[in-house]
Amino acid sequence: MVSESIEKIVQWRKKETLLNVTLKKYLRGKLVSKIEYFDTPLGEKIIIYCARPRLVLGRANERLNEIVRILKEQLGFKNPQVEAVPVDNPLLDANIVAELIATRLEKFGSKAARKIMIRLAEQIMNAGAKGVEIKITGKVIGERSSTIRYALGYMKKSGEVNKTGIRKAVEIAKLPQGVVGVQVRILPPETKLPDEVVLKEIYEINPEELERIDPEIAKRFKESMEG
Structure with a gap:
């Protein structure tokens, strides 16, 4: 019974991975973050997380029919229901940023690499990131x-x-001089750092929480409040 459940999970993961590879290839340049699917009583639910749903499906959903055809003919889906969902902040999504860099390199060439990196890194920080690192490897210079x-x-x-707090992505750009690798690492605003100190106003302090952390300090705090 357990082995059957594990096998189902493995098969589902394999299918989702193949789904991402196949559809992302077709939707290259459309700034797709990731693709998920779920089995439902009405068929397979396909969710495409992206920067702009209209860019993925087309202004009048003209690209939707081709996506459904690929899902049925190449991936064996029987009744796929496709939905494109915008991510909260595309500039904090490493997958979208990596693809954006790769497509811009293909469009403007390797000479524009540093300019592309600097501009996007600044935009990412302005979007609220705590940190960003971009690497481009290959025949970029010389x-x-x-x-x-x-x-x-x-x-x-x-x-x-x-391991868990940094968003990472790898993409490739096909240039005349060869394939170039793009690596993006983003530290999002919600990630808490071990050496990060947060100062609170006295009215924000929770006495019960303080009691759990340090009973002696909690006692002094209580005395100061009563005094």
């Missing part, structure tokens, strides 16, 4: 492969924050 890097703000390279 004939030899090299890596150019641009970073702003704070970026954790190890520990729990690096």
Whole structure:
């Protein structure tokens, strides 16, 4: 019974991965973050998370029919229901930013790489990020492969924050001189850092919470409030 459940999860994951690879290839340049699917009584629910739903489906949903055709003919979906959903802030989504950099490199060439990195990094910080790091690797400058890097703000390279608190993405750009890799790391505003200190006003302090942290300080706090 357990093995059957595990097998179902594995098959579902494989299908979702193939779904992402196939549809993202067709929707390249449309700034797609990720694609999820769920089995429902009415058929398969496909959710495309993106920067702009109209860019994905078309102004009059003209691209929707082609998406449904791909889902049925290439991926074996029987009755796919497709929905495009905008992400909260595209500039804080590493997948969207990585694709944006790759498509701009393909459009403007490797000579514009540093300008593209700087401009997007500034926009990401203005969108509320605590930190951003962008790397482009390949024949960007000269004939030899090299890596150019641009970073702003704070970026954790190890520990729990690096594992779970940083949004990461990798993309490729096909240029005349060869394939170039794009790596994006974004530290979003909601990620709490271990060395981050938050100062509270006295009216914001919760006595019960303070009691759990340090009973002695809680006692002094209570005395000062009563006095």
